[in-house]
Amino acid sequence: MPNGSGDDLVANLGIGVGDIDLALEYICKGDTIKMDVTKVLIDHETESDIAVTLANKEESRIEDYLRFNLINSQFCLLANIASTAVPYKPYIGGGAYTVTSVIEILKSKAEKFDIYIDKESYNKQPAKEQITPVVGQPDSDQSGSSFVAKA
Numbered sequence: 001m002p003n004g005s006g007d008d009l010v011a012n013l014g015i016g017v018g019d020i021d022l023a024l025e026y027i028c029k030g031d032t033i034k035m036d037v038t039k040v041l042i043d044h045e046t047e048s049d050i051a052v053t054l055a056n057k058e059e060s061r062i063e064d065y066l067r068f069n070l071i072n073s074q075f076c077l078l079a080n081i082a083s084t085a086v087p088y089k090p091y092i093g094g095g096a097y098t099v100t101s102v103i104e105i106l107k108s109k110a111e112k113f114d115i116y117i118d119k120e121s122y123n124k125q126p127a128k129e130q131i132t133p134v135v136g137q138p139d140s141d142q143s144g145s146s147f148v149a150k151a
Contacts, residue, residue, distance in 0.1 A: 043065065077105070081097060082097070085100040088100065
């Protein structure tokens with residue numbers, strides 16, 4: 001069932017947001033669609049490396065090192081904002097993202113990452129575009145973040 005950021009996904013699929021009966025109808029119908037997902041390996045180069053870590057660390061869980069995303073595939077600044085906001089959300093709700101945005105921007109730390117699409121590296125050339133996060137879309141009733149490339 002859609003909840004929170006999953007609302008954007010179901011809206012884009014044409015399923016009524018907040019319509020539990022319609023969502024149940026789709027589930028009971030059993031139709032499936034193929035979707036691209038993002039596979040994220042955290043602090044490891046391969047899934048085999050993760051298996052070694054899991055074998056050697058008693059309290060490790062695979063989801064600490066391997067995740068699959070359908071939506072909200074974020075890294076660096078946006079991921080840090082989302083993570084830092086969690087403890088504040090019970091107290092200030094969505095305002096937690098505003099507060100932690102300021103905190104994370106003031107940290108202004110550089111982060112390195114590798115991007116592979118279908119096993120092909122896209123790290124060969126220096127970035128030619130800057131990605132600027134735009135949070136909240138004034139002309140849209142959907143929440144979420146969009147990205148605007150600036151040449």
